[in-house]
Amino acid sequence: MKTLSTHFAANQSSAPRPKSHAAFVRAQSLIPGGVNSPARAFGGVGGEPIFFERAQGQRLTDIDGNTYLDYIGSWGPMILGHRHPRVVAAIAKALESGTSYGAPTEAESCLAELIIAAVPSIEKVRMVSSGTEAAMSAVRLARGFTGRDKIIKFAGNYHGHADSLLAAAGSSAATLGVPDSPGVTAGTARDTIVLEYNDPESLAAAFGAEGAAIAAIVMEPVVGNMGLVVPTQEFLDAARRLTHTHGALLVFDEVMTGFRLSYGGAQQLLGITPDLTTLGKIVGGGLPLGAYGGRADIMNMVLPVGKVFQAGTLSGNPLAVAAGTATLEELRDRPPYAQLERHGARLEQGFGAAAASAAIPVWIARRGSMMTVFFQPQPGGMPVTGWKTASLSNTAHYGRFFWGMIERGCYMPCSQYEALFFSSAHTDADIEVTITAASEAMKQLSSDGKLR
Numbered sequence: 001m002k003t004l005s006t007h008f009a010a011n012q013s014s015a016p017r018p019k020s021h022a023a024f025v026r027a028q029s030l031i032p033g034g035v036n037s038p039a040r041a042f043g044g045v046g047g048e049p050i051f052f053e054r055a056q057g058q059r060l061t062d063i064d065g066n067t068y069l070d071y072i073g074s075w076g077p078m079i080l081g082h083r084h085p086r087v088v089a090a091i092a093k094a095l096e097s098g099t100s101y102g103a104p105t106e107a108e109s110c111l112a113e114l115i116i117a118a119v120p121s122i123e124k125v126r127m128v129s130s131g132t133e134a135a136m137s138a139v140r141l142a143r144g145f146t147g148r149d150k151i152i153k154f155a156g157n158y159h160g161h162a163d164s165l166l167a168a169a170g171s172s173a174a175t176l177g178v179p180d181s182p183g184v185t186a187g188t189a190r191d192t193i194v195l196e197y198n199d200p201e202s203l204a205a206a207f208g209a210e211g212a213a214i215a216a217i218v219m220e221p222v223v224g225n226m227g228l229v230v231p232t233q234e235f236l237d238a239a240r241r242l243t244h245t246h247g248a249l250l251v252f253d254e255v256m257t258g259f260r261l262s263y264g265g266a267q268q269l270l271g272i273t274p275d276l277t278t279l280g281k282i283v284g285g286g287l288p289l290g291a292y293g294g295r296a297d298i299m300n301m302v303l304p305v306g307k308v309f310q311a312g313t314l315s316g317n318p319l320a321v322a323a324g325t326a327t328l329e330e331l332r333d334r335p336p337y338a339q340l341e342r343h344g345a346r347l348e349q350g351f352g353a354a355a356a357s358a359a360i361p362v363w364i365a366r367r368g369s370m371m372t373v374f375f376q377p378q379p380g381g382m383p384v385t386g387w388k389t390a391s392l393s394n395t396a397h398y399g400r401f402f403w404g405m406i407e408r409g410c411y412m413p414c415s416q417y418e419a420l421f422f423s424s425a426h427t428d429a430d431i432e433v434t435i436t437a438a439s440e441a442m443k444q445l446s447s448d449g450k451l452r
């Protein structure tokens with residue numbers, strides 16, 4: 001029987017990337033696993049990570065000189081593609097003046113104004129340096145504002161790696177099978193209630209049991225971190241109604257969906273107004289920047305106006321603010337969302353047809369420029385509505401599809417449990433090339449399957 005690892009070994013030798021291999025060997029001796037974030041390791045697909053040296057527009061170039069169409073976009077930020085001229089010019093201009101002052105700049109207010117104008121629920125906003133920091137700070141603020149300890153999160157939702165949010169987290173935590181990390185204390189974990197996504201009954205039951213102790217629901221309004229999972233209206237309505245009734249806050253983690261699903265994020269698309277919103281990824285335009293914001297009365301609880309502590313030496317960093325501002329201005333002035341939707345619909349249809357003609361059972365979920373092809377455990381098109389159903393996916397099939405796409409010059413997420421992203425730089429022709437690659441990769445997967 002042909003095992004997964006021999007399949008990958010065969011792939012590696014037929015398309016060798018000797019420089020990536022050498023770079024990985026060296027990196028592993030210096031950096032745990034050779035990567036600075038586990039999502040970059042290829043644990044979910046087997047084989048070795050590819051090392052990159054350059055990107056332009058919709059394309060990535062690895063250190064062996066291979067070029068790929070990019071379907072991760074740095075896991076979300078690069079909605080305009082790489083090295084967009086407006087963003088590059090803004091960073092270059094900021095660089096002429098200085099890289100960090102540890103003091104306020106007018107540029108921070110310009111970015112804050114853009115964010116407040118764009119995101120319906122945000123009246124005031126605080127800038128931080130990552131999505132993790134934004135989510136951690138929003139949870140602290142929700143607890144400080146309500147005077148309550150507990151939070152509700154959903155299995156397979158990822159909110160960065162703050163202790164209280166690491167229970168049943170998606171993303172690389174899901175891929176690596178360590179939803180609960182060593183080092184998170186039992187006391188911290190006790191304050192986090194983990195529920196299944198899209199299950200309004202369990203949400204109502206949790207509020208019924210301990211509503212007076214719950215500070216907030218923290219959720220991805222459209223989930224990207226267990227693969228793409230879309231919420232039902234009933235579930236969203238329940239989250240909004242129950243938090244309101246019980247005096248808890250609704251926190252939308254829009255680090256991935258903010259400025260991605262629409263200029264105003266998922267909340268604008270879904271018509272639900274949360275109390276607090278976290279942002280990251282696109283808001284920094286490819287540089288390290290996150291933000292959290294919401295109702296002014298809640299945000300005014302943050303130091304130095306209120307007593308909830310949150311700080312950062314590099315918060316509102318001038319280069320990151322310049323990149324973020326240029327990105328948001330470009331998205332505002334030339335909204336790419338209609339094109340992204342058109343390309344997304346074509347990809348969804350093309351990948352679906354490719355899977356069907358190869359008789360590979362899949363469930364495809366998509367919103368705008370985010371999509372996941374879930375390889376199903378058996379034929380039947382079982383809907384993926386939360387972690388219980390997502391976690392049944394045939395990850396071996398995903399791994400072989402991934403390598404099939406790499407061989408054909410398409411760089412997809414290296415895990416079944418990550419959404420793919422594309423950018424406004426992707427052309428009609430790129431989308432067609434990708435669909436042809438997917439048809440071939442699905443056919444190869446289906447004939448390999450018969451060999452086993």
Ligand SMILES: *Cc1c(COP(=O)(O)O)cnc(C)c1O
Nearest residue numbers: 130131132158159160255256280
């Ligand atoms: C990426 C992500 C985070 C964490 O952001 P970092 O910048 O990686 O710390 C938090 N929440 C969601 C929904 C994300 O997708």
